[in-house]
Amino acid sequence: MKYIEKNEEPKQFILWKEQEAETLEMKYVNCEKEKISAEKIWSYLPSSAPKQLEEGIIYYDKEQLKTSLLKEQGKICCYCGKKINVENADIEHFELKSLNSRKTFDYHNLWASCKEPIYDYLRENEKTWEDIAKRLKMEIEILKNLNPTFNIEKGRRGDKIKIHNDLHCNQERGDKKDKIISPADKECEQKFSYHLVEEKGINYLEINGLAECEEAQNSIKVLNLNTKWLKIERQKTYENVNKVIIEIRKQSNGNPMLIREKIKQQIDIYYNIEQNDYQLRAFCFVMVYGLKNYLKN
Numbered sequence: 001m002k003y004i005e006k007n008e009e010p011k012q013f014i015l016w017k018e019q020e021a022e023t024l025e026m027k028y029v030n031c032e033k034e035k036i037s038a039e040k041i042w043s044y045l046p047s048s049a050p051k052q053l054e055e056g057i058i059y060y061d062k063e064q065l066k067t068s069l070l071k072e073q074g075k076i077c078c079y080c081g082k083k084i085n086v087e088n089a090d091i092e093h094f095e096l097k098s099l100n101s102r103k104t105f106d107y108h109n110l111w112a113s114c115k116e117p118i119y120d121y122l123r124e125n126e127k128t129w130e131d132i133a134k135r136l137k138m139e140i141e142i143l144k145n146l147n148p149t150f151n152i153e154k155g156r157r158g159d160k161i162k163i164h165n166d167l168h169c170n171q172e173r174g175d176k177k178d179k180i181i182s183p184a185d186k187e188c189e190q191k192f193s194y195h196l197v198e199e200k201g202i203n204y205l206e207i208n209g210l211a212e213c214e215e216a217q218n219s220i221k222v223l224n225l226n227t228k229w230l231k232i233e234r235q236k237t238y239e240n241v242n243k244v245i246i247e248i249r250k251q252s253n254g255n256p257m258l259i260r261e262k263i264k265q266q267i268d269i270y271y272n273i274e275q276n277d278y279q280l281r282a283f284c285f286v287m288v289y290g291l292k293n294y295l296k297n
């Protein structure tokens, strides 16, 4: 998880809420009386702009909202850090709207989180995972990670196979009420550590929560931050830490002061959203974790 600094709330969103204030208030009251669900309130904000716009009406939609959230997050998921865009992101309510419906449109409660694609694969004559991987033009190991439970030896042509990664982040969290760490917490990164584990010759980077921090422990469980895929992707990122350090040492002719200075600069570069054209590297906080560890030694 990376600390995310929220931008100012988009003006258009504020205006839309002002325009809809009466209706929204009615909805909040009805929700408090348990006449409607918070989901129903959320659906009041359209997914996208209508084709025909009427003059004098203020429009706002989820796509605009998502675009704004993605920009302030550098297009990475607020929890796991994978790359996201308007198509594969969901809007997450950090404080569950089911617990407090008045937080449904509170900009400071809203984040962009990743959304795993779940798609149905119609089986033809494939007899093995290798056959399916070939048809999907996917590496066999990746495919096996996606569908660990489907028994390929059984079944036949026409079977629908659901292909998806292990769910994580807000898809996994759903309506679970456990307290978790917020990406708005300036100290959030210090509440997690990363550890290399090896299983059957494959390296993974596991995330751990600080022992004394219950919310950090909860976050890993509730958001399922140790899925195989996430562990592999984090490890791939972490492998670059050494390469970066070697390069910096070379550039600095082994001068320790200069090496430290350049590593600090590199950390700033990874985290500078504007300089990176509002696109951070996937799992950039893993790189930063590795570099900061080097600085500690």
Ligand SMILES: [Zn+2]
Pocket (backbone or CB within 6 Å): 077, 078, 079, 080, 081, 082, 113, 114, 168, 169, 170
């Ligand atoms: Zn995520």
